[in-house]
Amino acid sequence: MPELPEVETVVRDLRAALRGKKIKEMVFFSPHLERRQPASAPAPDRYRGKKIEEIRRRGKMIIFEIEGGLGLLVHLKMTGQLILCSPARPSDKHTHARMSFYGIRKELRFRDVRKFGFLTCLNLCDISQKVDSSLGPEPLAMNFSDFRKRLLVYGKKKIKSWLLEQKIIAGIGNIYSDEILFRAGLRPERMAGSLDKTEARRLWNSMRFILKKAISLRGSSVSDYVDATGETGRFQLEHRVYGKEGEVCRRCRQSVIERKKIGGRSSYFCPACQK
Numbered sequence: 608m609p610e611l612p613e614v615e616t617v618v619r620d621l622r623a624a625l626r627g628k629k630i631k632e633m634v635f636f637s638p639h640l641e642r643r644q645p646a647s648a649p650a651p652d653r654y655r656g657k658k659i660e661e662i663r664r665r666g667k668m669i670i671f672e673i674e675g676g677l678g679l680l681v682h683l684k685m686t687g688q689l690i691l692c693s694p695a696r697p698s699d700k701h702t703h704a705r706m707s708f709y710g711i712r713k714e715l716r717f718r719d720v721r722k723f724g725f726l727t728c729l730n731l732c733d734i735s736q737k738v739d740s741s742l743g744p745e746p747l748a749m750n751f752s753d754f755r756k757r758l759l760v761y762g763k764k765k766i767k768s769w770l771l772e773q774k775i776i777a778g779i780g781n782i783y784s785d786e787i788l789f790r791a792g793l794r795p796e797r798m799a800g801s802l803d804k805t806e807a808r809r810l811w812n813s814m815r816f817i818l819k820k821a822i823s824l825r826g827s828s829v830s831d832y833v834d835a836t837g838e839t840g841r842f843q844l845e846h847r848v849y850g851k852e853g854e855v856c857r858r859c860r861q862s863v864i865e866r867k868k869i870g871g872r873s874s875y876f877c878p879a880c881q882k
């Protein structure tokens with residue numbers, strides 16, 4: 608599933624190409640996407656001729672702010688993709704929506720093989736409410752003291768689950784939680800509240816380092832992820848533990864990476880480097 612760095616990469620590409628552009632047409636092709644529109648959803652026709660004022664990320668969600676108080680909320684979930692491409696490029700049965708614009712030849716397509724993702728028409732005020740009630744703070748926007756406070760408030764959670772819980776901290780998923788914990792030298796099953804100040808500081812530093820590095824390398828492509836231009840990311844080459852069960856640890860060069868289920872999710876770690 609695309610996590611914060613992948614979604615941020617898509618958002619930056621879309622913002623550069625589409626901010627200030629006016630929507631020519633928005634079309635849904637798939638009944639499942641239309642069924643998922645809430646009763647209060649503005650009709651796609653209302654978006655015609657409206658300017659895209661901003662495109663931003665919150666957690667793993669993408670928010671389009673559109674003229675006249677309109678918005679679009681997109682979650683890529685497992686296999687969703689937002690791709691800018693030529694209208695001439697043939698589209699397949701997994702393309703569920705399309706948007707065209709004035710002043711730019713490319714169109715935007717929402718493609719999703721497994722159909723867990725969503726693209727929802729909403730009024731902007733409803734988006735803020737929905738998003739803010741379901742998500743904790745942004746990991747790259749919070750300071751250390753707030754981070755430490757949250758470790759203690761949700762101290763009875765295992766640190767792996769703590770990092771994955773979107774209500775505690777937004778945007779981190781399975782890949783980055785494992786890589787963050789490895790760099791911090793902390794076992795995934797440690798209780799969040801058991802970290803002393805030095806360990807908490809290490810985790811905070813590691814979280815910021817890993818997320819920033821992953822954004823700079825345009826995310827990790829492990830399954831379907833591609834950016835808005837259809838290119839893969841490069842951070843998968845930097846993975847130290849995720850998906851590496853049975854391989855010799857690249858830091859200690861002695862232990863073998865193990866995998867353990869924590870809170871129903873696979874967690875990869877080095878038993879020697881992580882305490």
Ligand SMILES: [Zn+2]
Nearest residue numbers: 856859877880
């Ligand atoms: Zn190791």
